[in-house]
Amino acid sequence: MYAQLVETGAKRVKSLDEMSPEERAFQEKIDAEVKIEPKNWMPEGYRKTLVRQISQHAHSEVVGMLPEGNWVTRAPTLKRKLQLMAKIQDEAGHGLYLYSAMETLGADRDEEIEKLHEGKAKYSSIFNYPTLNWADMGAVGWLVDGAAIVNQVVLQRTSYGPYSRAMIRICKEESFHQRQGYQILLDMMREGTEEQKQMVQDAINRLWWPALMMFGPHDDESPNSQQSMAWKIKRKSNDELRQMFIDQTVPQLEFLGCTAPDPDLKWNEERGHYDFGEINWQEFYDVLKGNGPCNRERINTRKKAIEEGAWVREAAVAYAKKQKQRAEAA
C-alpha cells in the first residue's frame, strides 16, 4: 500500500438524508458501482481525498526509486542489474502515470511535489528504511511490492475512473516485480553460500514489520477510513488487507526456508488465518513524523534533484519558446 492515513476531512460519514441533492445523486452513483469521471460533479472532500491519496501514491513510486538506486550501481550480475534497472524505470513510469491521474482532478504536479519537499505530503513509510544488503532488493520486491499489490488489486475497483485504470496497468507490472524479487531470494536460499543465506534472513528481519506497517493503522475507529470506504475510494479496511497479505506471504516465507521476526506468528485453524503479533505503532508514527532512519536523506535527495535541475527545465522552456517563435516567423 502506497497511501497511508489519507485525510478525508470527515468527522463522520453523512447519511443519505443529510446530503444535498447533488451529494445524494453522487453517493447513489457510487453505491451503484458507476465510476466517477473527471468531468462529473463530485463533493470537494472526495476530490481532495483523491488528490491526497493519488499524490501520496505517486510520491511513493518516486521516492521508492531511491532505496533501489542505492543498489543498482552494485547489482551483482548483468541479469540482476538489468532487472533492477527495468523495475526502476517502471516506477518512474508509474509515478508519471499517477501524477497524470491526479491532474485530472485539477491538482498541479509541481505544487504537490513542492508539498512533498516541504514535508507536508506523505509517501509510504517503508521507503524511509535503508536497504543494507543485496538481498534487500529481493525482499523489497517480494514484501513491499507484494504489500502494494494486495492493496492495489482492490484499488482496481476504486470509484474514480482514472485512478482505477491506472491501478489496472500498474498491478500487472508490480506482479512481475514481485516474482522477480522472490526469485532473487529463492536463488540465494537454494544455491547460495552461507553468507548469502544470512543476507536473505537479515533482509527479511529488517523489512518484515515495516512491510506490515504499509497497510496503515487499525481502522476500526478512523473516520477517514469510514468516509473513504463510503466513497469507495478505499474498498477494504487496513486490517483486512494486512491479514490477506500475511496469509498469502507466510507460505512463501516457509518455502524460502526463512523465518519472520514475530514469535506470535502462527496458523489459527479456527479463524482460518494466521495470527500475528502487535505492530510497534510508536515506530510507525515516528517514521511518519519524519523520524525514520532515512526520512531526511530521501527528501533531501528529491529536493536536491529538483532544485539543481531547475536551470535544465528553464532551458527546455526557453528553447521551446524560441522554436515556436521561429516556426511562426518562418
Next chain:
Amino acid sequence: MTQKEALTEYLLRLADSDMILGQRLCELCGKAPALEEEMALMNVALDLVGQARNWYEYAAELIDDGRDADKLAFRRDAHDYRNLLLTEQPNEDYAVTMGRQFFYDAWHYFTLKSLVNASDERVAAIAAKALKEVTYHLRRSSEWVKRLGDGTEESHRRMQDAVDILWRFTGELITPDKTDQLMAEAGIGPDPEQLKEDWRGLVKEVLEEATLTPQPDDAWMYLGGKRGEHTEHLGFILAEMQFLQRAYPDATTW
C-alpha cells in the same frame, strides 16, 4: 594480432564502453532534473547494459577460457577494461551528462550503422538490434544539447563548459589504432576515415544549431582507454560496480 584476437579486443571495447556509460547513468537514479528524464535516463542505461551483455557473451565465447559475460564485466580490473575514456567521466551537471551522451551516441550510431553490415553475422545481428535503440539515444541527446545550448544564458554557459571539458576525450572515438584498422580490413568495423568524417560532421552540425563552439580539430586529445590506460575515475567505478562479486568470490549464484 590474429583477426580473432582483434575481434575479441574490439568486442570488449564495445561492451566495456556500453557498460561503463550505463553504470554512470545508473548513478543518476532518483537525481534527474525531471521525472520524464528519470525514465529516459534509465531507459538509455538499460539499453546500454543490455547491449554490453550481448557483446560480452560473444567475447566470452571467443575467449573461451571458462569466463562468462558476468565474469568479464565484474571480475576484470581497470587495466583490462577497454572502454572509451569519455564514458568513465563523471556525471557533473546535466550539461556534462548530456554532452558526454551526445558525443558518445554520435560515435555509437555511426559505428553500429557500419557494424550492421559486418562480415561477421553475430556482430551484424547484435548491431542491428542496438542500432534501433541508439538511433533514439542520439535523437534525444542531440535535442538536449540544442535545448541547453540555445536555452537560457545559464544553460548556454554550462553547455559550452561541458563541450570544453569533454572535448579532449572525443579524439579517442575517431583515432584508429591497430585493432580498429584490422577490424575495418576484415569487413567488420567501420572505415576509420569515414567514421571520423561522419562523427565530425554531425557534431559540427548539432553544436552549430545549439549555438556552441567546438574546439579546434587539432586540439590536444587524451587517449588510452582502448589500451587499458584510464583516468582515475575508472578504478572507483569498478570498485562500486564489482563490489559483490569481489566481496563474495565463492558465490556462484545471485
